[in-house]
Amino acid sequence: MFSLTEYPLPFRETDLVPYMSVETVRTHHDKHLGTYIANLNKLIAGTRYADMDLREIILESYKDKNAGKIFNNAAQIFNHEFFFNCLGRGNTLIPDLISDVFGGTAEFKEKFKSIANGVFGSGWVWVVMRPDKKFEIIATKNAETPITDGLKPVLVLDLWEHAYYLDYQNRRGEFIDNFLEYLIDWKFVLDNLNME
Ligand code: MN
Secondary structure, eight states: OOOGGGSOOSSOTTTTTTTSOHHHHHIIIIIIIHHHHHHHHHHHTTSTTTTSOHHHHHHHHHTOTTOHHHHHHHHHHHHHHHHHHHBOSSOOSOOHHHHGGGTSHHHHHHHHHHHHHTOOSSEEEEEEEOTTSOEEEEEEETTOOGGGGTOEEEEEEEOSGGGTHHHHTTOHHHHHHHIIIIIBOHHHHHHHHHTO
């Protein structure tokens, strides 16, 4: 059984104002993530997935064409935990380790924005590290997650409408800009990279 208390927000609900409101943070974490967790618990009860950890559920259900709902809910839990961990205030300076790979800070932002603006419908934009240790910016659709392709998540932006609609309505580009300028906790990103 999974529980929302295993996935606490790593910041206070007020920390991201004015770029992400308390209402957005609360709805996104408590209601959306909470629902994915409740759904997953129901779906795996009494199945072979019941005793697996979250990563195992994701990797195993991805290969099982009858387990689409289990995959979607499990992957959304993983993606959201990673997304919330990437958010914060106070460590917003893009580290050289990332910007240098893309030719500079401005170039990194432009590349990220162009991939993000290309997402049609619900999805996620990621910086990932490939097995050869090279960084890449990719998008995934719906609940899809890079770990099924052996890619290590470095940074992620949630581009489902629920991530921004209360604050930005149709101005998704402004949300993407503010994410890049103000909402990323680059300290988490670097610490997470160095854990390998
Ligand atoms: Mn979301």
